[in-house]
Amino acid sequence: MRRIIAYILIVFLSFLLQTTVFQTIGSYLSDLVPNLLFLLVASFGILRGEKTGLLLGFFSGLMTDLVFGSYLGFYTLLFMFFGFMIGILFYQSVEPDHFLPVFAIIACGDLLFGFVEYVLLFLLRTRFHFRFYLLHVMIPEMIYTVAVAVLLYPFYLFLDEVLQTDESRRAKKFV
Amino acid sequence: MSPIIKKTGGEKFTLPGKYLLFILSLVxxxxxMITSATDIMNxxxxTSLESALYxxxxGxxxxxxWLIRRKIEIGNIRSLQAENEELKRQIDALTTENIYLQQDEYELTNLRRLYELDAQYQNFExxxxxxxxxxxxxxxxxxxIDKGTDDGIAVDMNVIAGSGLVGRVNAVGSNWARVQSIISDNAAVSGTLLSSSDNLIVTxxxxxxxxxxxxxxxLVDPTDRVAIGDKIVTSNISDKFLPGILIGYVSDIKPDANNLTKSGELIPAASFEHLDEVLVILTMKQELSEESTGIEDEEEAP
Incomplete structure (x- = not known):
């Protein structure tokens, strides 16, 4: 229960920060923002597995679609699949407290996420200049996301540990 | 997707992840399908769901x-800032008015009849x-933006900042509205070249x-009348945008491969980089066209 409340709070906060404070800061960084929601979904995919990843992805995406989409479901699907795939591939196969591989996963994941966005939102509308979008949107976004991950991922890790010790303590109490 | 990974880590739900993925994907x-086929999003x-986020x-x-302001203007007195903002708003309003006045002047010398219609634009609420x-x-x-239906804003209202067009409201709630800006890759506006009154598409x-x-x-321009620096305004054939709002200035001209039309680049008149405050025009194109056809009918009657 506490975990669910924590998740709701983080999704909420990530979304709000991404659309407000980071936008203001981003207007000084060639108008780009780090993808906090992706960072959140990927982090908990690695920490807690595919189911947590996909549920967090579902709700993060739904929130994005609700506020900024002209129809619901696009980002819902995208975030959900990324959360699921990262969970399936990397949960329990990478050490969550070995930061370098985790950041590599987040970097590659965000780049792939940007690529899928490009294909679905731009390539399908005959915007063929891939190199430009790669150099001016996808890679800078990846760098920002990883830079923020350096600060936020340890916090997520810490939060997960706190919740886990809390849960195991409560479980013991009941036994 | 191997069936080995079915560990649930002691979570409450025991549905394996792949089924959950399948179900939520269907959802x-x-x-x-539902939201793109119907108007349910509006x-x-x-809209009240999003109002909760407002x-x-x-905040x-x-x-x-606040953070940014502190960064740039350390040591500035708050009252000065308030005054400054007030003055900026006035400048914006005056610049807009000025642009319209300039346009009016142009129209007056060229198209006397249109002038009377155009004179009312500066009076838009x-x-x-x-x-x-x-x-x-x-x-x-x-x-x-932080205003919605409570302040009289409706979908399709035009949004300007400074002297230029910013975009169009495309969703609205009680205390918020979403504006799609004209620089967005998925936006297109029908425009007019002010110098020759030829229509073009701004994307x-x-x-x-x-x-x-x-x-x-x-742009169909067989006689090469378009020149760098020409003003592009919204056209009168658009059904969403009010006519005569400045979009920007031509900065590049290229003939298309078909040799019939031209295309190029323009510098938008509104500065989008540090957009902070915008003006929403409360008059809508639909209302305006109803009004103006009414006037024309009266004029033609005698």
Whole structure:
């Protein structure tokens, strides 16, 4: 229960920060923002597995679609699949407290996420200049996301540990 | 997707992840189909959902703006800032008025009849609004402003900042509205070249906007009347945008491969980089065209 409340709070906060404070800061960084929601979904995919990843992805995406989409479901699907795939591939196969591989996963994941966005939102509308979008949107976004991950991922890790010790303590109490 | 990974880590639900993924994917696909085929996104239930986010966005937007302001203007007295903002708003209003006056003058010398119609544009009722959130993705540019139906804002109202067109309201709730800006890659506006009254299409472009420009195209101009620096305004054939709002200035001209039309780039008149406050024009094109046809009928009667 506490975990669910924590998740709701983080999704909420990530979304709000991404659309407000980071936008203001981003207007000084060639108008780009780090993808906090992706960072959140990927982090908990690695920490807690595919189911947590996909549920967090579902709700993060739904929130994005609700506020900024002209129809619901696009980002819902995208975030959900990324959360699921990262969970399936990397949960329990990478050490969550070995930061370098985790950041590599987040970097590659965000780049792939940007690529899928490009294909679905731009390539399908005959915007063929891939190199430009790669150099001016996808890679800078990846760098920002990883830079923020350096600060936020340890916090997520810490939060997960706190919740886990809390849960195991409560479980013991009941036994 | 191997069946080995079915560990649930002691979570409450025991449905394996892949089934959950399948079910939620179906839900998401159903949502896409329902919301893109119907108008349900603009219904009251949906817009009020987003209204719940409004106080947080507003608060955080203010916090973000505060941080930046502190960074730039350390040592500035608060009252000076307030005064400055007030003056800026006045300048915006005056610049807009000035642009319209200039246009009026142009129209007066060239098209006396149109002048009478155009003279009313400066009298459009406008309301100022603050931007409180922007699209979280780095691909499209739309933003949320802090006024909604409570302040008389409706879908399709035009939004300007400074002297130029910014965009159009495309969703509205009780205390918020979403504005799609003209620089967004998925936006297009029907425009007119002020010097020759030829129509063209202005399309937002992420690629060009990185250099502070957007694209225009489909201009039929066999006599080469278009020149760099010409003003592009919204056209009178658009059904969403009011005619005669300044979009920008031509900065590049290229003949198309078909040899019939031209395309190129323009510098938008509104500065989108540090957009903070915008003006929403409360008059809509639909109302205006109804009004003006009414007037014409009266004129033609005698």
């Amino acid at each position: 998401a696909v159903a949502l896409i 219904s009251r239930a949906f 106080p947080f966005q507003r 955080l937007a203010n916090a973000g703006a 406008k309301t100022g609004a603050r931007i409180i959130a922007k699209d979280g993705s780095n691909w499209y540019q739309s933003f949320i 937002g472009s992420l690629e060009l906007y990185k250099n502070g420009r957007i694209a225009w195209s489909k």
